[in-house]
Amino acid sequence: MSRLAGVAVVALVAVAVGFVLAGQVKAQLLTPSNQVARYQALVRSVQELESANAGERRQIADLRAQIDALESDAAARSATTQALRNQVSDLRAHAGLVAMHGPGVEVILRDGAPGPDSGSGTGYLVNFEDVQDVVNLLFAQGAEAVAVSGRRITPLSAFSGSEGQIAIDQGQPLASPVKIDAIGDRNRMVAALDDPSSLPGVRARQVQFSLHLTFEGLPDISVPASDSSLQVPHVTSS
Amino acid sequence: MSRRPRARRPPVRVRGLSVWLIALLVALVATIQIRSQAEVERSLVGVDTTSLAFLIDDLHSANDALASQKADLISLRATLQSGQSGAADQVLTDEAQRLRAIDGLIPVQGPGIVMEVDARGLTALDLQDALNNFMAARAEAIDVNDHRVVTGVAVEQDGGNVTIGGAVVSPPWTISVIGDPVKLAEVADLMTQQLLADRRVRAAGYRTENDIVISSVISEKPFVYAIPS
Numbered sequence: 001m002s003r004l005a006g007v008a009v010v011a012l013v014a015v016a017v018g019f020v021l022a023g024q025v026k027a028q029l030l031t032p033s034n035q036v037a038r039y040q041a042l043v044r045s046v047q048e049l050e051s052a053n054a055g056e057r058r059q060i061a062d063l064r065a066q067i068d069a070l071e072s073d074a075a076a077r078s079a080t081t082q083a084l085r086n087q088v089s090d091l092r093a094h095a096g097l098v099a100m101h102g103p104g105v106e107v108i109l110r111d112g113a114p115g116p117d118s119g120s121g122t123g124y125l126v127n128f129e130d131v132q133d134v135v136n137l138l139f140a141q142g143a144e145a146v147a148v149s150g151r152r153i154t155p156l157s158a159f160s161g162s163e164g165q166i167a168i169d170q171g172q173p174l175a176s177p178v179k180i181d182a183i184g185d186r187n188r189m190v191a192a193l194d195d196p197s198s199l200p201g202v203r204a205r206q207v208q209f210s211l212h213l214t215f216e217g218l219p220d221i222s223v224p225a226s227d228s229s230l231q232v233p234h235v236t237s238s
Numbered sequence: 239m240s241r242r243p244r245a246r247r248p249p250v251r252v253r254g255l256s257v258w259l260i261a262l263l264v265a266l267v268a269t270i271q272i273r274s275q276a277e278v279e280r281s282l283v284g285v286d287t288t289s290l291a292f293l294i295d296d297l298h299s300a301n302d303a304l305a306s307q308k309a310d311l312i313s314l315r316a317t318l319q320s321g322q323s324g325a326a327d328q329v330l331t332d333e334a335q336r337l338r339a340i341d342g343l344i345p346v347q348g349p350g351i352v353m354e355v356d357a358r359g360l361t362a363l364d365l366q367d368a369l370n371n372f373m374a375a376r377a378e379a380i381d382v383n384d385h386r387v388v389t390g391v392a393v394e395q396d397g398g399n400v401t402i403g404g405a406v407v408s409p410p411w412t413i414s415v416i417g418d419p420v421k422l423a424e425v426a427d428l429m430t431q432q433l434l435a436d437r438r439v440r441a442a443g444y445r446t447e448n449d450i451v452i453s454s455v456i457s458e459k460p461f462v463y464a465i466p467s
Contacts, residue, residue, distance in 0.1 A: 007256075014260045018267025042290040049297035056304035063311035070318040074326030084330035089466075091337035094458065099467040129367075136366055140392035144464040155340050155388035158373035160296075162289055170300035173293065183464040222467060229307035232378040235339050235416050238347040238451055 050172040057227040096154035100145040101222040104183040105215050107134055111176040112209035124209035125164030126176045130202050132159040134180050141192045143182035147223035149174045154226045169228035186217035342388040342456040346379045348416040351426050353444040356410035362395040372415045375425040379416040379452050383407045386454040419446045
């Protein structure tokens with residue numbers, strides 16, 4: 001027993017020493033300048049907001065699951081409620097609020113290398129327009145459900161971002177490599193991605209900056225349900 | 239007088255093992271600490287302060303929108319938990335109607351903006367970008383020349399024509415957007431300035447309206463490949 005306690009104390013001390021050591025190393029690495037301090041403060045703000053963002057999205061997913069369970073309970077008691085619930089389930093699936101799986105394609109977009117010319121800008125980075133173009137192409141080829149690096153695309157989804165950051169809806173920005181999963185006719189989607197005339201912007205930068213675009217058809221892929229906001233406060237049915 | 243029993247010292251091998259274990263633990267914790275910090279900061283390395291400021295602004299707006307959605311869901315859950323007669327049916331009926339509006343399956347109305355663009359040579363990519371700009375401003379329903387558009391509806395180039403869901407949409411384009419009129423007007427203003435600087439554009443402008451009616455709808459497509467998980 002006492003030996004066990006001894007081991008626990010040793011482990012605790014070791015962990016504490018590790019923390020102190022790491023803190024010291026990090027402190028030593030910081031350059032004592034106001035500019036760096038300001039930059040660090042901004043980075044900290046981003047990190048805090050991103051953490052809050054992830055928390056809010058997790059809670060939204062939990063709440064949707066709880067509501068689904070409550071609706072299921074109510075539906076078990078009434079045929080009318082069950083019929084309504086079936087309708088809503090189908091509408092939710094089309095709105096990207098239900099996790100789906102099926103055959104499809106997986107597309108990977110990865111940053112290339114900066115050109116030798118320093119003025120060549122950020123063309124080597126995957127940007128939100130690249131992702132938007134791939135997603136549009138897949139939808140045009142009949143994709144039934146699409147997710148970008150685990151972020152489900154909904155009928156109200158928007159793409160934005162700057163300098164290699166890709167923001168989708170209210171999620172925190174994504175960066176390369178970006179994985180796009182689409183469920184649908186994989187042969188049709190692969191053929192469209194293979195077509196040299198498709199995605200002209202990406203293909204030009206494949207040559208210039210070695211931007212990576214790879215894809216493969218898969219027999220079963222999964223896309224999660226959306227955890228973003230789908231509020232429409234200004235719209236009423238007419 | 240009894241002799242005090244001598245504490246039994248662990249054998250040398252065990253002591254050696256303990257030292258190695260401590261060293262390993264220290265190294266492990268230190269490495270995890272330093273690497274996790276580096277991992278978090280890696281994604282932001284090279285991002286200038288202006289971009290970081292914009293990122294902070296965007297994240298604030300996003301988190302506000304998520305908090306508002308969360309509040310709605312909490313209220314919905316409370317209604318369902320109340321167990322009042324017909325509560326679930328009412329929730330489901332309202333939800334179905336709201337989802338039909340989101341999916342573009344029913345006519346809708348509300349405040350927003352109407353943008354008109356007369357141009358020759360604009361492509362599907364130009365229209366996709368314009369629609370995405372409105373979506374990023376939280377558009378809730380969009381129509382282009384009596385064709386309903388949601389993310390997922392194909393906007394494609396077919397030779398010299400732009401098509402929406404397979405139907406040719408010839409200029410001039412009238413883009414009706416329902417949503418927060420202030421946010422939408424900000425975006426429409428910027429887009430109008432950009433469009434007017436484009437030589438292909440003959441005319442571009444927008445107006446805000448209190449009640450825009452969008453009658454076009456999308457026909458619902460059944461899932462063929464996708465199965466709920």
